[in-house]
Amino acid sequence: MIPAPFEYHAPKSLEEALRLLDRHGDEAKLLAGGHSLLPMMKLRLAAPRFVIDLGRLKGLDYIREEQGMIAIGAMTTHAEIENSSLLRAKCPLLSETAAAIGDVQVRNRGTLGGSLAHADPAADYPASILALEAQMTMNSSMGVRAVDAAEFFLDMLTTQLRPGEILTEIRVPALGKGTGAAYCKLSQPASGYAVVGVAARVTLAAGKLAQIAVGVTGVGPKAYRAVNVEDALRGKKASEKLLAEAARHAARGVEALADLHASAGYRSEMAAVFTRRALERAVARAAGTKA
Amino acid sequence: MKVQGQILLAAARGQVWDLLTDPAKLAKCLPGCEKLEAAGPDRYKVSVKFALAAISGSYSGAVELSEKKQPESLRIMLEGKGTPGFMKGEGRIRLTEKQGQTELRYEGEAQVGGMIAAVGQRMIDVAARRIIQQFFDAAAAQLRSSVPGA
Amino acid sequence: MATATKYIGKPLKRKEDPRLIHGLAHYVDDLVLAGMLHAGFVRSPHAHALIKFVDTSKAQSAPGVVAVLTAEDVRGQIGAVPCAAVLPDMKAAPRPVLATGRVRFVGEAVAVVIASDRYALRDALDLVDVDYESLTPVVDPEKAISKGAPVLHEPSPDNVAYRWELEGGDIKKAFKQADKVIRQRILNQRLVPVAMEPRGVLAEYKPGEKTLTVWSSTQIPHLLKTQLAAMLGAPEHSVRVITPEVGGGFGSKLNVYPEEAVIAHLAMRLGRPVKWVETRRENFLCTIHGRDQIGDVEAAVTKDGVLLGVKWRIVADLGAYYQLLTPLIPTLTGLMLAGCYKVPAIRIEIIGALTNKMSTDAYRGAGRPEATYYIERLMDLIAAELKKDPAEIRRKNFPQPKDFPYATPTGVTYDSANYQKSLDLALQKSGYAKLRKEQAKLRKQGRYLGIGLSTYVEICAMGPSSAMPAGGWESATVRVEPTGKVTILTGASPHGQGQETSFAQMGAEILGLTPDDVHVVHGDTAAVPYGIGTFGSRGTAVGGTAAYKSLIKLRDKLAQIAGHLMGEDPQKLVFGDGRIWSKSAGNKSIGLIEAIGAAYVAKTLPPGMEPGLDATTFFEPSNFTFPFGAHVCVVEIDAETGDVRLLKYVAVDDCGNVLNPLLVEGQVHGGIVQAVGQAMFEEAVYDEHGQLITGELMDYALPRAGALPWMETHRTVTPSPVNPLGVKGVGEAGTIGATPAIINAVVDALAPFGVRHVDMPAKRERIWKLMHEAPPRRAPRAPAKAAARRQAGRRAK
Structure with missing residues (x-):
């Protein structure tokens, strides 16, 4: 070794x-x-x-509120995200996701930026980053640019980052009243990585699903937005039946991965199950019926 | 691991055949190919470096063409060894004419041994598909630049 | 041992733990000798290949490299890997310590590189260029023994290492009389032992003294010493083996490995200390694996569920070579296939198959978990087939307590037991009747609770010698030092079992001291008398008895001395609080130290008595011991994902008398967890090319704390008659009893889906498929009775 x-x-x-x-x-x-x-x-x-x-580099580990957004330095550890009172109050989805990563030792060392830049197809954060429609800031000697999370992940272990660029900051929205989010995950029993991980964010307005974003990790070579699920829900009144039906689309059109722990078919089925679970929990949280 | 697929190439069948059997052109298609030189009839010594993000492996070995039925089909064998272990791929390629274009179908077996096999099982399939994709993308690009008349 | 005790039977905390917890223990890798070199092995990435050429030149000339050796360089200088098992018609070529001409599994060592530091070593390993010509590997054991398969070893052209057959009773009659015949294929998947500390070897040769010292993480220091002497052609009296702290073994270090001989050879050859420490990857590839059997059963039963006869055919995957006990392990399965039941007739056929994989050998339970799993699955299959309660079927087939000693048709004799009592206690403590009601209620709600039972018997305390390949006894020397401290030197080699504590408890009890006054020494062949080692739950029953007998000898000698000094009858003296007391004359006593002093100063000894206080015993039991128990496991299955959750675990184990209940509970807990591993998570998977694709802990799933329920442990006590302590052994019981209890619970949960068997590990996808592809697709909320009717209908087809 x-x-x-x-x-x-x-x-x-x-x-x-x-x-x-x-x-x-x-x-x-x-x-x-x-x-x-x-x-x-x-x-x-x-x-x-x-x-x-980058461990000795000052100024890349922070969590702070800026103009209704929460800016997180790329070198912030999973443990800091898990335990941040700011995130727990305003964007608990990220804390919930961080808490689902590996074990205490991993969370004390691993960083948000490192995980996202590595773009492991089974990492947890990408699902939540997509559901939160985060902004990814990348610095190079040529300057700074930012992309939406949806554009960031290109393929297995491949992101928007160009040679010479460093991911420096991730900005997520502060979730307001009427918005609920949840991350639900089926863990690989050996590694703890997500066989399937789904993050759902919903905003209820007048009893209807006004805004909805679903990020899925673990299923395909890269994390993705389950747009088919979102389309099937947008503008409708949330019901147990509707959520279950919409969740069926979670892996539609995705080149599902297969390994020892889950075949492509099982992964796709579990994508639907965990999408429904994440949606149910997010809706309940948005409605204030459950914590 | 089984690999199979097909691709439509915008070139005449003869050109595709030529590309697959000309070592210089073949070398340009092979992802990460650092060296390809003749080592006998239809046999070439190769050095390739396969890379997926930070993961990379250098292999040296051989490419062999056999069962050639110009211009319809041939068998390609690629084997190499390197520090992460060994890899071996073997498959048949069939070419059919489709309205002035050429449909290439491939079907074969790929095998890796050593470290990659032990620790990479969850990513190996996708990695193999990507490498094959890169091969055909490079082939298509070469054919585009050589069409017409070059 | 019926009298009140001060230390024996008490839950003393382990004396070993403080040094382990504080990081003060010394493992092989912690040892550093002056001028020490580091060795590493170049290993085959091929499962089956010819070695065409090994080019070591680049590695030889790399910075820091001292030597690079291949099989050619050590030819005739190191003997083959020893196999102690002898079965009739055993056929396989012996394993050379470095692959010679051909490799037969991924990870087989082809060359060894020795360098001045680990960094130079690691770089140089990549520079050894081996040219292989790959051969078709044989991975599936059933294909291996079928016609036309590629051959691994010329002496065995059909890849059959041996056939082992056993028949007892009239099997033809049993099947003729049967109301029903039940058939099932039951798999015992291959497991990787994954001891927390991988193997490691350090060897030093002193050319002046001509002594070879080998530090190895092994369970069998003495046997290793003897084998190394034979392999290296070194005089045995100049070889010393020391086991420093050993971080777990589970049987995987009950072996003699090529690396141990090669490192020792290198130390002699190079005249400098050489160390090798296994990486986790090597540990997966080239330390022995466990289990790996395919069992086919046919059982003849009456309509009431009474067993008449059983036929077993087992194909055991032995891997590519014999390690120390490889061929023997499946035969232990054979011996225990009657379980804790009256089986009037039995026929067993075991075929050892050679494949291009790492050897299998002893892994916690070594053959018995396989047997228990087969027979306990069979009991549940019978219960399901006859629609009877699995507890009832078991009870019906138990021998009665008066039947002991009980001879099985497999030729073993169980020492003592009361199976009814342990089952009753397990049912009572788990609230079995209530659980069944709860299960029925939940099924109506579409929730799938499963209740699994297992009643097991196992074979422990490995001895007597007639039944063991290398002696079935154990030794102990007890020495009372002049200052009153006691040293127990045991030939057993504990590596996590806690005998530094339990033997100290015995010493303190018998000599009237405290456990802190007693120190246990083990694992140094120059210090302790020859011993067999620690495996097969023998440490206490055999090694502990040897220590006990030596302690009694010394107590008797001290009593003689004290009696002489006090003018009392030695028979009437008792030991306690550091003194020797007279039972007859009030409070008359002398300090123990006075009697000890008399023994050493030797001026006031009784006439004719030898000075000194040393006693040695070589104890051989008259029979094995047969611990038993009953386990109850409760699971719930998530119908959407197939995820199995363990809700409750109740274990009743009978390991005879207990020296330290805390140690027993620890062993039971650990054993159950390892059973959870086999039942639910672990699986060594080789692909069709013979690559181990669960080659590290990212893919080989070990059980984690989060997956475990609270484990409730209880005991019944049926002392063993075969040793004076009445102990049976408990190192493997948990693993043996728990695996079938868990799978029986899983199958029970899936009963509404018509499932009668589930192969291990009970992975989510496997369960999910059974629930979702069960024909006909059932509505999830159908009442239990309807489900049972449907199930019965399906079986009738």
């Missing part, structure tokens, strides 16, 4: 990190919490020549 030789850098500032990234190009990998990169390096499945450790 010893990685191939590499050169280690621990930049103190974002500028320095970006300079290093520019200099070393695709021979460099960014190290955040290290929970995906380090095991791959130790197994020598990944052998970057340069490792740029």
